[in-house]
Amino acid sequence: MTADRPDSPGRPSPRRVTMRDVARVAGVSQPLVSIVFRDAPGASEETRAHVLAVAAELGYRRDERARLLRQGRSRLLGIAFEPVQPFHGEILDGLHTAAQERGYDVVLSAVTPHRAEDAAVEALLRDRCEALVLLGSALPQARLEDLSASLPVVSVTRAFDTQAFDSVATDDYRGAALAVEHLVALGHRRIVYIDADREAGGARRRTGYQDTMAAAGLGEQMLIERGGASEAEGAAAVSRLLAQDSPPTAVLAFNDRCAVGVISQARVLGRSVPGNLSVVGFDDSEQASLPYIDLTTLAQDPRLLAGTAVDLTVRRLEAAATDTPVGGEHVVLPAQLVTRTSTAPVTAAP
Template identity: 25%
Template sequence: MSNDASTPSDDITDPATDSSGTAGGGPEGIDGSTGQVVEQVDQVAESIQQDEGPTRGTLRDVADSLGISSAVALRALRGTDDIRPQMATRVREAAERLHFPLEELADEDSHHGVVAVLVNTMRNTWISDLVRAIRIELTATGRSAVVVPTRRRVPEYPVAADTEAIESLVRVGVDGFLMISDLADMDSVLEATGDRPFAGIGCSREFVGRFDTVRIDDEVGQGLLVDHLVGLGHTEIAHVGGVGAEVARERAEGFRKAMERHGLAETARVEPGDFTEQVGHTAGSMLLRGSKVPTAITCANDLTAIGVLSAAREAGYEVPEQLAVAGYGNTSLAASGIAQLTSVDPNSDRLGALAAQFLVDRVSGHEGPARDVAVAPSIVVRRSSSAGPRPAQERRKRISVD
């Protein structure tokens, strides 16, 4: 899968970047003179409860609840000398209220092992953001992460998993494996990992129950896009996706359900496409050069949407005046000034951090049944879908000349 990561909206300040906050201080009101800290913790706790499954707070959640950076929150939890005692107390109280696993904290100088992050490809902006979230959470436990591409092409099969690389990681003693999206030849991948702990991020529902999974609630995500477009007056809405991975099919099904909920099942169209820009361009061209052109198109991810935007430009359609386009993933591509693409934000920071916590639990001996959490996404509206449907045009009458 080539799903992509979330990036903060242009008009939102990210309070948890490492450059925000100071080591010993914090925003006004952090000293307890106002109720702002409690209110922020409550808001973060409510946001966490939107997830489906056995969810809990991450280091980023603790930092966000107090308006400080993840680095400052971690130093406060570790009790380093550069953090004021009052700040350390506030951070620990927030961590306890958000059910952050304090028992897994390690000292700054501790090193407990390495986690391998298995990916299909490195050509994916989503992966870099997820890996960043994973590393932040693992750092709190004294662990590090290595990213390992697992997809290789061999003459006998169009796509195969590089199980030799995975087996080598087992031999050198990695603590466990995190999988980003569905990998090719999953049975061989799981066999190669042996008895090492394993967790999936952004994977399809078919793996629920086999190992710990932290998924995107794609039915909610597609519903947000369709609700937004229908609210603008669009009824002729198409979706590009459904091909290439089970997650793509799940998103296409989520699109169909959302259209049915609005009484638009008969007009719901799915143009086959995967997660690549090239196929997005081809699918977009098919939709825009057909006899019945939609007024809005949703896509399986942002890269596919970029392909659709290119097809719209070639076909002479102005976006958003004549065609609304929306992506999925809220990547840097979506946020760029050129694309200004409306997109679903899957909350990638939470996806990566929560999966890292689950894996550390397993490394530490947790033997309960496989856990599954569906993280609630949100929508970031930008220019690409800021207009209603284009005015209907009369069809030209054919004139026959004898």
């Protein structure tokens, strides 16, 4: 026999099915239904099976968030991210997995051109998240320290050095150095860095480029071109560069998206990659290995970044539960050069 739904039979319910509805249809008390769903003693196996069957038929789902909030917990980790950044999507996948393994769930809040990061963070705070995990945060350190006075904060892909909160990032400085060393070994001298100074890691990548060029005796060849983290910004930058009397033979782009724009626009302008122009990206995102891109890049490990971020978060939460003071922990992960066909020995005269 089909159980009667809490509203008109045969029509979708316009409201959420409650524990009271389950009790009424099952013909038992609401406290007994609660006992069943808490898996507590006090209900026979037959009653348990009956209540669960009725709940399934009615489409009842226990409100875990409300239950946890009654216990003073939400077990929610709030994540602010930029949906336009493919690498953020790869980190998110790892965050979901790592949080679930530690008994937490995640709430996502997007940062977009029309929604500032502060607004995304405030939305997570309204959802009563227990901690904040911020991907590529552009907020000032003072603002992050203010937030950390109320709940744990972990910065991902942007490194800090403070006792107030934690961070995990790839070694952006060494990554840029590896890229320059690779291009110099291929015979390139006119190597340009397309900058994105406002993005997480931008300053360290720029400094890594500058120091390594200087160490190679190429200080006079050094050129930093204004760019950004998008394909369009990479395309615009390389258009300016290739219009110069002595265009570069190699480009280190801020990230893979920028590098894809460089490659695409260079080909539109009739230049061969890597024949006329070698290109290196940063991230080793999924698009880097596409056969028509095949980008040499610096690999970051999104799952390791995500797992480390969750470990740092849980460390803070567990310390707070026992009133144990902890200092800031800042993890720097190694970058790895992944060589593909977008770089080759220089063919133009230096």
